[in-house]
Amino acid sequence: MKNNNREIAEAIIAAVGGETNIKSIAHCATRLRIMVYDEEKIEKETVEGIDKVKGAYFHSGQYQIILGTGTVNQIYEKIEKLGVSGSTKEDQKKEKNNQGNWFQRMIRTFGDVFVPIIPVLVATGLFMGVRGLFMQDQVLGWFGLTAETIPENFLLFTEILTDTAFAFLPALIAWSAFRVFGGSPVIGIVLGLMLVNPALPNAWAVGDGSADPITFFGLIEVSGYQSSVLPAFIAGFLGAKLEIAIRKRVPEALDLILTPFLTLFIMITLALFVIGPVFGAVEQIVMTGVLFLLDVPFGISGLIIGFFHQLIVITGVHHIFNFLEVQLLDQLGANPFNAIITAAIAAQAGAALAVGLKTRSKKLKALALPSSFSAFLGITEPAIFGVNLRYGKPFVMGLIGGGAGGFFASLVGLAGTGMAITVLPGTLLYLNGQILFYILANIIAAGVAFGLTWLFGYSDKKKEEIEQA
Incomplete structure (x- = not known):
């Protein structure tokens, strides 16, 4: 198995039919997006077996290979260095923008504007989380400090870290x-x-x-x-x-x-x-x-958003949430939306984990377990498109789990200090005294989805029926 980024890039090019089959290639925050001339030339099983590839699927006329944040940039850079270019950048942009209906194109463009900004907002959120941790009375006490005795220059330094991006x-x-x-x-x-x-x-x-x-x-x-x-x-x-x-x-x-x-x-x-x-x-x-x-009381807002969020993700228009989260952070200094969608993501991870542990199929187990882990790191596409949506009921059980976890997150008023990272990495956004509730919200979401999938959502017999249909 190849683990060198250049070798992975070469393997991807070969598996999608070679350079001559590539019409255009681009990437977003987590996925390599390839437009091909002939879909039949793609060796889909080979693509999904390449190291660092967490899943692949067609959407809006693009063959999207999921690599994850950071990794996708490195692989794309290697592909560019190999001289692969099916069209000019301008033609590539036009080709991409012509895919899907007008609403999908509009939201995709909106996402194209915000995706490059997200890394600095993530960093800012982490700075806020770390500051929240160190500003707690118990932690200050370890250093013989109180909120009143913190050096003013130190506070100024933390403000530079946390306020610049939003200013x-x-x-x-x-x-x-x-x-x-x-x-x-x-x-x-x-x-x-x-x-x-x-x-x-x-x-x-x-x-x-x-x-x-x-x-x-x-x-x-x-x-x-x-x-x-x-x-x-x-x-x-x-x-x-x-x-x-x-x-x-x-x-x-x-x-x-x-x-x-x-x-x-x-x-x-x-x-x-x-x-x-x-x-x-x-x-x-x-x-x-x-x-x-x-602000809808009794956790109802979290129930609604937590249930429907991943449904919106599979339509590809979820980038509009970037705008909402930026606004929440800018105006409120906190992001309650992050806590709710984290529950939705953890739930899909729990559903995929149940499938992976319950199935006797070595091939499905090898797909479902890594996909579940990927979702626990905040990337749900492998779990959704490779496992849960493919077999139907696990995805529905994940939606229910997302609603349950979102209900709890909303009920206790969870709100992150940043955006764009969720589940395990997202713990860094809740170090300001919210960490226990955050962990509990994720456990509820993943646990409900896992339990429902194990009991009612998946069986190898049903898997065979679906695959033979």
Whole structure:
């Protein structure tokens, strides 16, 4: 079995029919996405047997090979170095965007903007979790400190670690939007920085009443956009399109001067006086709806979200949750959504584990047990597409387990300090006194799904019937 990344890359290329069968190849946070000319040439069993491959399936016209966070970047880099390119990057983007219906394409594009930002938000969340751990009275006591005697410079240092990404979040979003929609990323990042320029009243200070917004034309109130995501996204989208349009019309000799000047001038004017106020209001309406659902009492919100989350994942439109989680962290400083979807993920892991332990099929056992472990690390696609959804009932039992775990998480008010990591890695987001409840929520979710799958959700006899149908 190959374990060198270059050898794995070569094996993947060969198993999907060779370079001549690859129309385009790209990747997201966890999956290698390959478009091929002839699906029949793919040796699917060979692909799934390659080291580090956690599963593979077709979705939205793409053959998606699950490798996991970090690993997918390394393998993709090796594939690029092998000279594999079925199309130009622009053709690749167009080809990808033409797959699926308009809603799937829109959500996929939304995900393309947010996926590159997620690693820094993960790091920020971990910093928050570690700070929460060290700020507990018991831990401070080990060092002979109390909350009142912590050195001010140390607190300042921790604030730099935990606040920077969110203070300049519009700059990150505008940069990524310009990159995705074909503009110059450096113009995007400057536009985003303009939205949080210190010359503008700080949005958080305006929110708590310690500062007043600036009034223009006696009507439009303007402040910084530290707490906004959607205005930066829209400004980035429109700004990239505007830059492209201007560049086509400006003489080449003046392009270096006029294109960035006009793009930034027009877009910051629109962003501050039109896009910000309008989409800031839209954003607030969306957040009000999300908070309303999360505030539904008696754990009902967790029950609903925990049950339906993985159903949404299999449609491929779950990237929209990135926007919601970013907003929750930015406005509340906590992420109750993470705790609930963690339960949904742990439940699918529990269901796959039950299948793996109950089956007598060596092949299925070899698939289900590693898939379960992968799900406990937060990657559910191998468990869902390779095991649970394939046999039907285990997936349903996983949904029920997700609802049960989500119910408990919502009932006790669990909320993470970050996003994008769940289940076992996600423990780092709950070191601020919530760790026991977090573990219990995962045990409930996985335990319910495991028990129901073991008792009612799977049998080798039913497996044979499904495979022979």
